[in-house]
Amino acid sequence: MLNVNELSYQYQPETLSFSFNAAPGSITAILGPSGAGKSTLLSLLCGLLPPHGGAVTFAGEDFTQKPSYERPLSMLFQEHNLFSHLSAFDNIALGISPKLSLTAKDKASVKEAAAKVGLEGYLNRQPGELSGGQKQRVALARCLVRNRPLLLLDEPFSALDPSLRRDMLLEVQQLAKTTGTTILMVTHHPEDAVTIADRVLFIDDGKVVYHADIEELSAPPEVIKPYLS
Numbered sequence: 001m002l003n004v005n006e007l008s009y010q011y012q013p014e015t016l017s018f019s020f021n022a023a024p025g026s027i028t029a030i031l032g033p034s035g036a037g038k039s040t041l042l043s044l045l046c047g048l049l050p051p052h053g054g055a056v057t058f059a060g061e062d063f064t065q066k067p068s069y070e071r072p073l074s075m076l077f078q079e080h081n082l083f084s085h086l087s088a089f090d091n092i093a094l095g096i097s098p099k100l101s102l103t104a105k106d107k108a109s110v111k112e113a114a115a116k117v118g119l120e121g122y123l124n125r126q127p128g129e130l131s132g133g134q135k136q137r138v139a140l141a142r143c144l145v146r147n148r149p150l151l152l153l154d155e156p157f158s159a160l161d162p163s164l165r166r167d168m169l170l171e172v173q174q175l176a177k178t179t180g181t182t183i184l185m186v187t188h189h190p191e192d193a194v195t196i197a198d199r200v201l202f203i204d205d206g207k208v209v210y211h212a213d214i215e216e217l218s219a220p221p222e223v224i225k226p227y228l229s
């Protein structure tokens, strides 16, 4: 279980503070207007911003003060996920070994992850030789090989065409189902939430305003209607 308890950050004069839970293997879509605090929440969880208060635990372990690399998670951003001087293969392999010292088994894992995201034929290319969608698939493959129990996604597929976006979402769903990875996904598209999420977290004005089962989106309560239009 991921437990986020009054995890807070202050941008003068605003204070943002978040509390919610996410069950193991669940997918939570995070929705909310621009400036609501969605990216700040993910930055606090992955250790890019130091919280001013509160706590976050995963499977009972508190990682509020841990450095990013010791947290039980992977993070996929909207862009700038790759090193431009490294091949797609090496960019994926960094998820296993930051020094790129790989065993034969590690190399096989890289190829397996690349195959899952449909990139077998592109492993020798550098990011500059890949399309936006292919770059995001490389970044997702790196998350797959890292094999961490928590995956944070910050609108990673927004720039992809609808059919590719759906394929990537289904790959993420498969990951949650087969490995029990707990997934939080920021998105501006309620339909992405409906495609794969179990729960929806609505954020506005620096706090959680509603936490619902995905089924509730088919007959949304008044409080969340403004966020769905």
Ligand SMILES: Nc1ncnc2c1ncn2[C@@H]1O[C@H](COP(=O)(O)OP(=O)(O)OP(=O)(O)O)[C@@H](O)[C@H]1O
Binding pocket: 011, 012, 014, 032, 033, 034, 035, 036, 037, 038, 039, 040, 041
């Ligand atoms: N570096 C910063 N300095 C001051 N205020 C900031 C900074 N970064 C974000 N904010 C403010 O914090 C609030 C939350 O921003 P955040 O980027 O988390 O929102 P968001 O929900 O991810 O927005 P979007 O959907 O537009 O990406 C906003 O009011 C924003 O102006």
